[in-house]
Amino acid sequence: MEAFNYRGGTLYAEDVALSDIAAEHGTPAYVYSRAAIEQAWRDFDHAFADLPHQVCYAVKANSSLAVLNLLARLGSGFDIVSGGELERVLRAGGDPSRIVFSGVAKTRREIADAINKGIGCFNVESLPELERIQYIASRLDARAPVSLRVNPDVDADTHPYISTGLKENKFGIPLDEAEALYRRRADFPALDFVGVDYHIGSQLTRLDPFIDALDRVLAMVDRLAEDGLRLRHLDIGGGLGVRYRDETPPAPDAYAAALLPRLRGRELDIYMEPGRAIVANAGVMLTRVEYLKATPEKHFALVDGAMNDLLRPALYGAWQAIDPVTPRDGAPTNWDVVGPVCETADFLGKDRSLTLEPGDLLAVRSAGAYGFVMASNYNTRPRPPELMVDGDQVHLIRRRETVDDLLTGERLLED
Ligand code: LLP
Numbered sequence: 001m002e003a004f005n006y007r008g009g010t011l012y013a014e015d016v017a018l019s020d021i022a023a024e025h026g027t028p029a030y031v032y033s034r035a036a037i038e039q040a041w042r043d044f045d046h047a048f049a050d051l052p053h054q055v056c057y058a059v060k061a062n063s064s065l066a067v068l069n070l071l072a073r074l075g076s077g078f079d080i081v082s083g084g085e086l087e088r089v090l091r092a093g094g095d096p097s098r099i100v101f102s103g104v105a106k107t108r109r110e111i112a113d114a115i116n117k118g119i120g121c122f123n124v125e126s127l128p129e130l131e132r133i134q135y136i137a138s139r140l141d142a143r144a145p146v147s148l149r150v151n152p153d154v155d156a157d158t159h160p161y162i163s164t165g166l167k168e169n170k171f172g173i174p175l176d177e178a179e180a181l182y183r184r185r186a187d188f189p190a191l192d193f194v195g196v197d198y199h200i201g202s203q204l205t206r207l208d209p210f211i212d213a214l215d216r217v218l219a220m221v222d223r224l225a226e227d228g229l230r231l232r233h234l235d236i237g238g239g240l241g242v243r244y245r246d247e248t249p250p251a252p253d254a255y256a257a258a259l260l261p262r263l264r265g266r267e268l269d270i271y272m273e274p275g276r277a278i279v280a281n282a283g284v285m286l287t288r289v290e291y292l293k294a295t296p297e298k299h300f301a302l303v304d305g306a307m308n309d310l311l312r313p314a315l316y317g318a319w320q321a322i323d324p325v326t327p328r329d330g331a332p333t334n335w336d337v338v339g340p341v342c343e344t345a346d347f348l349g350k351d352r353s354l355t356l357e358p359g360d361l362l363a364v365r366s367a368g369a370y371g372f373v374m375a376s377n378y379n380t381r382p383r384p385p386e387l388m389v390d391g392d393q394v395h396l397i398r399r400r401e402t403v404d405d406l407l408t409g410e411r412l413l414e415d
Contacts (some may be wrong), residue, residue, distance in 0.1 A: 002284055003033030003389075004363065010326045011363055015392040018286055018325045022361050025385050026400065027288040028305035030372050032062075034070060034390040036282035037368070040252075041074055044274055050265055053270040056100050058238045061083045061369040062277030063285070066388055066397035068092035071278075077120065079238070079273035082335070083110040086117065096120070100197070100235060100271065102149065104129075104170055106306035111136050111144075120143045123197045123235065125172055130181065130188065147195035147235060148178045150220070152213040156201030156239065164201050172198060177222050183228055186210045193229065194211035195271070196221060199237025202276060205249040207258045209235070214259055234263075235271035244366050245319050247269075252277065276369040283368025285310050285384070286325070287348070289360045299335050301356055306339025307346040308378040310364060310371055314345040322349045337362065341379050359398035372398075377406050 004013055015032050021031055028403050044055045044258030056077035057067065063085060063398055069092040089099060101114050102123040111133055114122065124130050124146050137144035151172030164171040173181065178196070185193050196409045200213050214236065221231055229304070236259065241249035249257070253275075263270060287305030293298070312318035322337055332353040338389070339346045348364055375383045382401035 001036055002172045006327075008268060010359050011323060012239030013284070013389040015211045016389050016394055018284070018363060021387055021389075021394055022288065022325070024265065025286035025396065026230070026285050026386040026389060027402075028303075028309050028359065029286045030283055030284060030367060030384055032067065032279070032283045032386065032388050034063075034388055037067060037163055037279055038074060040278040040282060041071055041076060043252040044256075044272065044278070045074070047252040048260070048270055048272070049060070051270050053272070054098060054233075056235070056271055056273050057275045057278055058096065058392040059089060060373060062279040062295050062371070063088050063373055064386055064397055065092045066386075066395065067279065068094060068356045071397045077271070079123075083107070083113055084104055086110070086114060086119070090117065098142060099271070100147070102197075102199070102273070106132075106134060108132065112140065115140055115142050115144050119145075121147050121195055121233075121235075123147050123149045125149045127173075127177075127181065128226055130191070130273075134188045134190050141161075141268060143192050146191045146233075147193075147197045147233070148181060149197050149199070149219060150175050150178045152198055152200065152216040154200055154209050154212045154216070156204050156209045157206060157274060158378035164199055175216060175220055176361065183227060185229065192230070193237055195231050196238060197235030197271070199273060199410075200239060202239050203237045204316050205239040205247045207243040207250055207255065210239070210255065211258055211262075212264055217264060218266075220307055221266075226246065231268065231408050233269040233271050236272065238275050238277075240277040242276055242366065242369075244280075245321065249277075250254055260319075278369075280369035283371060284363040285367040285371060287339075287364060289356055289358050289362065291358060292335075301331050301335040301337045301352075303337055303339060303362060304350065305348060305364065305384070306341040306379075306381065307348075307377045308341055309339070309384055310348060310367060311374040311376070312370055313348050314343070315374075320349065320366040320367065322352050322354070323363050323365060324354060324356070324364055328355050328360070338355055341381070355356040377401075380406060382406060 027371040056079040081103035099119040149172040307314040384397040
């Protein structure tokens with residue numbers, strides 16, 4: 001669903017004008033739509049309804065407590081990558097038994113905490129990690145549920161920074177090594193080998209890499225079954241792309257339709273870890289034009305949001321639409337929309353054709369995923385507030401940081 005629409009010449013989030021939100025809460029600010037988040041989660045849930053399944057929302061995409069709480073209320077599971085994310089999910093009311101714990105470098109403390117809290121599964125990325133979980137579980141007199149994150153060596157055909165399923169990436173265990181580890185399961189008496197997982201990359205817009213990966217992993221699952229190891233779940237990871245500009249990623253039902261024929265008739269619960277596809281297009285970042293500046297080469301729109309608030313353009317050269325909240329008449333100019341941070345990489349968008357005046361409000365679209373979560377305090381910039389629109393209601397779900405917040409915890413030398 002499209003949560004952000006123009007009505008009477010101005011952009012709304014559900015039933016609230018973004019200009020009203022900016023007037024009350026200031027800019028920059030993140031604004032999310034509750035209905036869009038819930039609808040996207042339900043799209044995954046319905047798409048896989050034919051089989052036992054669990055949607056484990058990838059917390060890293062947007063870890064706001066309010067977002068996690070809405071998803072927990074829908075019955076979501078969660079994919080976490082740190083002790084901090086575990087704490088967030090529990091505080092948001094998430095069910096620990098529906099948590100899978102991914103990540104290549106889990107610490108001893110994170111592992112012990114996760115066992116004590118009763119998480120559903122560790123997605124294990126290496127032999128040393130497996131040995132560490134075995135050691136900690138046996139000391140705690142527990143049996144830890146594990147899945148091996150296999151690396152199916154498929155080309156996800158996405159940005160190299162977010163491609164994870166190739167041999168040369170740091171993620172996962174090569175399939176043949178994983179298979180050998182499953183066969184050695186008797187060496188790990190404190191571990192319960194309940195599943196297998198993989199995640200081949202993010203912002204995928206074609207189905208074939210997903211299908212290739214699944215086929216490779218299912219072949220291993222079948223060989224293990226012949227050996228007497230019946231895995232209970234298969235976790236197909238996240239990675240389904242969204243439309244930022246003109247991409248045409250498959251919708252969750254098309255994604256499910258491509259995978260389900262291969263999964264039917266197997267006694268496997270299907271887990272998935274979508275992040276971006278649930279929240280990206282459910283959010284915008286509002287920013288206001290401070291100054292317009294022309295050089296002989298370029299026209300710059302200097303706005304109050306920056307790379308510290310929204311890093312994706314600077315880090316990946318990612319393109320996110322930038323729309324005027326209240327479009328004005330007049331001939332457009334090509335603007336580089338840039339922030340106040342002292343870096344040439346500090347841009348939100350380049351060469352954007354817009355008709356602008358100082359003071360205009362802009363909405364950077366598709367900012368619900370990997371937006372606020374990647375924000376930093378670079379240049380001692382307090383991070384923006386987060387707001388959740390629900391119909392005609394606006395909920396402040398995280399207040400704007402203050403400079404005092406940033407300085408808490410710092411100390412001068414005593415002499
Ligand atoms: N599962 C695992 C193990 C992951 O590593 C990730 C994302 C996901 C699930 C969720 O993937 P999604 O459905 O959101 O594509 N910061 C980058 C994206 C990094 C993704 C990292 N892993 C960006 O802004 O594009």
